[in-house]
Amino acid sequence: MSAYVMAEPYKLSAGALALLVHIIFFSMLYASFSWQMQPPQGMVVDIWDSLPENNDEQASAQPPAEKPAQLTPPRVETAPAAPAKADIELRDNKKKLAVERQKLEKIKAKQLAEKQAEQAERRMEEMERQTQAKAQAQRKAQEASALAAGRVVDEHIGKIAAKIRRYIVLPPGVSPNIKTEFNVTLLPSGEVLNAVLVKPSGNEAYDNAVERAILKAQPLPLPPAEKNLFSRFRDLRLKFSPAESGQ
DSSP: HHHHHHHHHHHHHHHHHHHHHHHHHHHHHHHHHHHHHHHHOOOOOOOOOOSSOHHHHHHHHHHHOOOOOOOOOOOOOOOOOOOHHHHHHHHHHHHHHHHHHHHHHHHHHHHHHHHHHHHHHHHHHHHHHHHHHHHHHHHHHHHHHHHHHHHHHHHHHHHHHHHHHOOOOOOOTTTTTTOOOEEEEOOTTTTEEEEEEEOOOSOHHHHHHHHHHHHOSSSOOOOOOOOOOOOOOGEEEEEOOOHHTTT
């Protein structure tokens, strides 16, 4: 009884599997037959009046495709490489060249300063020489002017004394060796403002005769006003002697 019961389910599963296989087979046959019975589809052909001018123009007419954004790779900091020996030598040479250039500039600046100082010293010497020459010329001019003025003064003093002597009347018995001196104050016009006996001769008659002659001889001859020499004639000290009168 138990053997029969176990055999029944087995037979049922085999029958169901056989039925499923037949169904799939008939379905495949039907599908194959239906595909063979369908008419073939027609081919569609486009006829162009003329060939396209340039495929490149069509391509350029189309909007350019957007380029994908490029991703920037992250920057990686790398350690600086050690300088090569040639770089070190070049750097050292540049430093030496800079030092030499500075030395040369200092030498040039020193030479320029020395040259400028020398030129300034020469200019000072030239200015001093010109100043000395000018002062010497002025001294010479003054000396010449003083000498000329002295000659004029001496000349006119001689003229004054000579004019006074012409008016001296010698008293009888006067020794020719006696001398008398008078201080004579003059005006710019040559008029005698005052005549003072400062050194008597010892012979009063002779002294009086000289005083009278001084007053009679005025106006005394003076140099022209443009000579500006009146200051030399304002106060005169005049000496007289009978021997100079020629009488």
